[in-house]
Amino acid sequence: MNFDFDDTQYALRDLARELFAKESPPSRVREIRDGKPVDRRVWKTMAEAGICGITVPEAFGGAGGTELDLTLVYEEAGRIALPEPLLELTGVAAPIIASHGTDVQKERWLPAIASGDADADVRIDGEDVVIGDDRIAGAFRDAYARAFSGTASLLNGVSMRLVEMTTEYVKDRHQFGKPVGSFQAVKHKLASMHVAIASSRPAAWYASYAVANELADASIAACVAKIAANDTNELCDGDALQCHGGIGFTWEHDLHLWLKRGMELRDSFGRSHELRRNLAAVHTLEELL
Amino acid sequence: MDLTYTSEQGRFRAKVRDWLVRNVESLPAPGTREGFEAHRAWERKLAAAGFDETDVVTRAIFEEEYLLANGPERITVVGTKLMAPTLIAHGTPEQQERWLPSIYDASEIWSQGFSEPEAGSDLAGIRTRAVREGSEFVVNGQKIWTSYGAFADWIFALVRTDPEAERHNGITFLAIDMRSDGVEPRPITQLDGHAGFAEVFFTDVRVPVANVIGDVNDGWRVAMTTLGAEREAPARPAARYLRDLRELATMIDRDDPVAVDEVLKLYVAAKCYEHSTKRTLSRLANGEAIGIDASVTKLQWSELERRVFDVGLDLTGPGNHTEAWWHNYWYARAATIYAGTSEIQRNIVAERILGLPR
Numbered sequence: 001m002n003f004d005f006d007d008t009q010y011a012l013r014d015l016a017r018e019l020f021a022k023e024s025p026p027s028r029v030r031e032i033r034d035g036k037p038v039d040r041r042v043w044k045t046m047a048e049a050g051i052c053g054i055t056v057p058e059a060f061g062g063a064g065g066t067e068l069d070l071t072l073v074y075e076e077a078g079r080i081a082l083p084e085p086l087l088e089l090t091g092v093a094a095p096i097i098a099s100h101g102t103d104v105q106k107e108r109w110l111p112a113i114a115s116g117d118a119d120a121d122v123r124i125d126g127e128d129v130v131i132g133d134d135r136i137a138g139a140f141r142d143a144y145a146r147a148f149s150g151t152a153s154l155l156n157g158v159s160m161r162l163v164e165m166t167t168e169y170v171k172d173r174h175q176f177g178k179p180v181g182s183f184q185a186v187k188h189k190l191a192s193m194h195v196a197i198a199s200s201r202p203a204a205w206y207a208s209y210a211v212a213n214e215l216a217d218a219s220i221a222a223c224v225a226k227i228a229a230n231d232t233n234e235l236c237d238g239d240a241l242q243c244h245g246g247i248g249f250t251w252e253h254d255l256h257l258w259l260k261r262g263m264e265l266r267d268s269f270g271r272s273h274e275l276r277r278n279l280a281a282v283h284t285l286e287e288l289l
Numbered sequence: 290m291d292l293t294y295t296s297e298q299g300r301f302r303a304k305v306r307d308w309l310v311r312n313v314e315s316l317p318a319p320g321t322r323e324g325f326e327a328h329r330a331w332e333r334k335l336a337a338a339g340f341d342e343t344d345v346v347t348r349a350i351f352e353e354e355y356l357l358a359n360g361p362e363r364i365t366v367v368g369t370k371l372m373a374p375t376l377i378a379h380g381t382p383e384q385q386e387r388w389l390p391s392i393y394d395a396s397e398i399w400s401q402g403f404s405e406p407e408a409g410s411d412l413a414g415i416r417t418r419a420v421r422e423g424s425e426f427v428v429n430g431q432k433i434w435t436s437y438g439a440f441a442d443w444i445f446a447l448v449r450t451d452p453e454a455e456r457h458n459g460i461t462f463l464a465i466d467m468r469s470d471g472v473e474p475r476p477i478t479q480l481d482g483h484a485g486f487a488e489v490f491f492t493d494v495r496v497p498v499a500n501v502i503g504d505v506n507d508g509w510r511v512a513m514t515t516l517g518a519e520r521e522a523p524a525r526p527a528a529r530y531l532r533d534l535r536e537l538a539t540m541i542d543r544d545d546p547v548a549v550d551e552v553l554k555l556y557v558a559a560k561c562y563e564h565s566t567k568r569t570l571s572r573l574a575n576g577e578a579i580g581i582d583a584s585v586t587k588l589q590w591s592e593l594e595r596r597v598f599d600v601g602l603d604l605t606g607p608g609n610h611t612e613a614w615w616h617n618y619w620y621a622r623a624a625t626i627y628a629g630t631s632e633i634q635r636n637i638v639a640e641r642i643l644g645l646p647r
Contacts (some may be wrong), residue, residue, distance in 0.1 A: 190645065202567065224556075287533050
């Protein structure tokens with residue numbers, strides 16, 4: 001029984017954390033949100049550090065890793081509200097092409113994803129996965145599991161950042177002569193945010209494990225992880241702004257960058273009620289329980 | 290990351306399951322003398338079966354199987370989970386020799402004397418006092434919410450031995466024989482009519498000084514070991530809530546998409562809790578201490594337990610439930626109160642994990 005990541009995976013997380021903090025500070029996230037195009041430089045730097053090719057097979061220039069090697073990197077990407085297409089290209093396209101693509105498709109995409117040269121939209125269309133103008137037939141189930149699992153970890157990263165920002169703020173902000181974080185009404189909100197993350201995070205980790213090992217419950221586990229991450233983020237989103245008070249409602253403060261990133265990710269690949277409706281349509285309660 | 294069980298653990302699970310299927314019986318509730326003695330007999334049989342649960346993973350497997358087999362309520366928990374580790378940490382060899390064997394073979398049942406009418410969430414507010422007379426302490430005062438207090442053989446109690454000292458000092462951890470003169474337990478009838486807890490009154494109860502665990506006036510530190518042991522225990526098995534939900538699923542109108550969705554929400558919460566418990570188990574198995582994270586776990590399971598029964602009541606209404614269901618319903622209402630209220634747990638999480646100012 002070892003529900004933990006290995007040293008290499010933690011080292012990769014540290015590398016990603018450092019790189020993201022240096023290359024994509026809040027000022028850059030803000031500029032991009034204000035309409036500045038995403039420059040390719042950060043993505044290329046990630047490629048050079050080996051992040052883009054984590055899931056690309058070694059024969060095609062990658063590290064040959066699994067969803068589990070990506071999980072903690074996703075959390076870091078969420079914490080920093082990274083705009084780069086890590087989920088789309090490294091999380092979904094690469095493993096899908098490697099397992100379902102033709103030799104031609106593999107040659108076309110895999111080395112380019114690892115090197116950071118690939119630039120394509122990734123979407124699920126019916127039973128196919130479409131990468132740029134290329135179609136990978138019948139890969140939708142695997143793609144959804146990876147998309148759910150990855151988005152869940154990205155979202156958990158956003159929620160973690162919201163707790164960090166809010167904790168820092170309520171320690172600093174004084175009213176009635178003391179930090180507002182000394183009041184129980186505020187403390188209890190933050191505690192509930194922390195507890196929610198402590199629930200949705202292991203669910204996302206398990207989803208990654210199930211996807212990486214192709215377990216029978218991978219699709220369901222990934223869907224559960226996405227629902228949980230959505231709900232945790234919704235809670236953290238609401239209480240982070242509430243605890244920030246007026247300052248959080250300004251354009252000037254960075255909080256809204258993370259609120260909006262969370263909102264986008266909650267919408268990606270399904271909001272909670274849609275995902276539950278899909279679960280109920282495909283599985284009976286007996287199958288799930 | 291590897292969440293599979295070893296083949297040895299798999300064999301242990303099969304052995305436990307097989308034994309439980311053959312031996313589990315339905316017993317009268319332990320709130321009466323007859324029911325309590327039936328439970329004691331069951332505990333002795335279980336102890337004799339010798340499922341030596343040495344490591345946390347094996348123990349968790351046992352508890353999961355026990356739950357799925359609908360095993361009787363465990364009346365030895367206070368002894369095995371709280372008193373035994375406390376004795377191991379602070380007891381003298383003589384004390385360990387005296388009490389540990391009878392804890393393990395279930396011949397003596399322990400209860401816990403921490404809470405008092407004026408010391409609930411604020412445990413350091415205890416007033417029960419013990420005055421030394423020669424080789425004995427004379428104990429006067431009252432404990433409350435003592436599980437199995439009406440029938441247990443022993444109670445470990447926090448008593449005030451130095452009334453002048455500051456709150457956390459001057460407290461002593463004392464093992465008291467419940468059969469002593471002057472010990473008077475009174476069962477507390479709960480809001481559902483059941484009696485599981487008791488008030489315990491002490492009037493001039495004479496206790497040998499040899500029954501002090503740790504040093505006199507150092508009981509708070511000893512009690513922290515007891516509470517720590519409670520915390521280090523892996524959380525309540527998630528299998529329990531999934532089982533409750535399977536039961537709920539049979540009671541709802543399956544053509545009602547709203548009802549199904551409510552169960553699905555609980556299913557997601559229960560799965561999250563299941564994964565968190567695996568994570569806790571893995572940390573314990575790797576020799577890590579859970580420490581303050583126990584407050585997070587307590588909030589997770591107690592709030593989930595509340596939701597399962599609150600939503601269950603909304604979906605099914607108050608009619609047509611078995612007595613066992615109502616018992617679980619009301620006990621779920623207590624889950625966010627006992628072992629530290631949710632409010633206290635949130636204070637702990639905010640102050641000691643997130644570092645918010647007191």
